[in-house]
Amino acid sequence: NAGVMQNPRHLVRRRGQEARLRCSPMKGHSHVYWYRQLPEEGLKFMVYLQKENIIDESGMPKERFSAEFPKEGPSILRIQQVVRGDSAAYFCASSPPTGRNTIYFGEGSWLTVV
Amino acid sequence: QKEVEQDPGPLSVPEGAIVSLNCTYSNSAFQYFMWYRQYSRKGPELLMYTYSSGNKEDGRFTAQVDKSSKYISLFIRDSQPSDSATYLCAMVHGTSYDKVIFGPGTSLSVIP
Numbered sequence: 001n002a003g004v005m006q007n008p009r010h011l012v013r014r015r016g017q018e019a020r021l022r023c024s025p026m027k028g029h030s031h032v033y034w035y036r037q038l039p040e041e042g043l044k045f046m047v048y049l050q051k052e053n054i055i056d057e058s059g060m061p062k063e064r065f066s067a068e069f070p071k072e073g074p075s076i077l078r079i080q081q082v083v084r085g086d087s088a089a090y091f092c093a094s095s096p097p098t099g100r101n102t103i104y105f106g107e108g109s110w111l112t113v114v
Numbered sequence: 115q116k117e118v119e120q121d122p123g124p125l126s127v128p129e130g131a132i133v134s135l136n137c138t139y140s141n142s143a144f145q146y147f148m149w150y151r152q153y154s155r156k157g158p159e160l161l162m163y164t165y166s167s168g169n170k171e172d173g174r175f176t177a178q179v180d181k182s183s184k185y186i187s188l189f190i191r192d193s194q195p196s197d198s199a200t201y202l203c204a205m206v207h208g209t210s211y212d213k214v215i216f217g218p219g220t221s222l223s224v225i226p
Contacts, residue, residue, distance in 0.1 A: 004157075033213065042202065042218035043158070056213050091157055102148065103214055105157035
C-alpha cells in the first residue's frame, strides 16, 4: 500500500499527557499537511510542512501543539498536556513536489482524551 | 463570513436520483477546486480536481466551476447507496506554497 500512512489509528490519553501522531507520506511526496476534524465539523487546516521546513503553521494553536517533518522518518504532530477539547480526528495528507494543489489523505488518527 | 461555505445538509435522496452539491467562496484568489468524499471514520478521498470555469466529467460525477459567481458544484448521476457519505469541497489559492481550504461538508444519504 503506497498510500499515506498514519499511526496510531486510535489513541487514548489522560488529561495532561502527551500525544504523538505520526504520518508517512505517499512515496515521492515531499509535502505534508495536518488537519483536525472535530465531530460534525469540517477539516480545519493546522500546518503545512516540507522536509525540515514549516511552510505554514497558521492553523496551529499557539501553545501545546508542534509539528515536524525531519529529513529522515515520518512527520510528527505532537500535542503536549492534552485537554478534553483536543479529542478529535487528526488527518495527515501529502502532495508531490509538483501538483501540490491536490492532496491525498491518510485514514486518520482518532485521539480521545479522558 | 467563512472563506468557503457549503450546503449543510443532511441530504437524503432515493437511489437513482441526480444529486447536486454546492459550495460558495468569498476569495477570488482561489484558483484550484476539488471535491472529496469521506465515509464515516475514514480519510477523505479525492474525487474530482479542476482549475477552470466550466464542467469536468468523470463517470457519474460532474464538477462545475463558475469563478465569476464564486460557486462550485458537484453533480452525481444515477446515485447509489454506496454514494452515501460526506462530500467536502476544497480549494487552493494556487501560489507555489499554499494550504488547501475545505468547506464544512454535506452529508448525503442515498436510500435504496
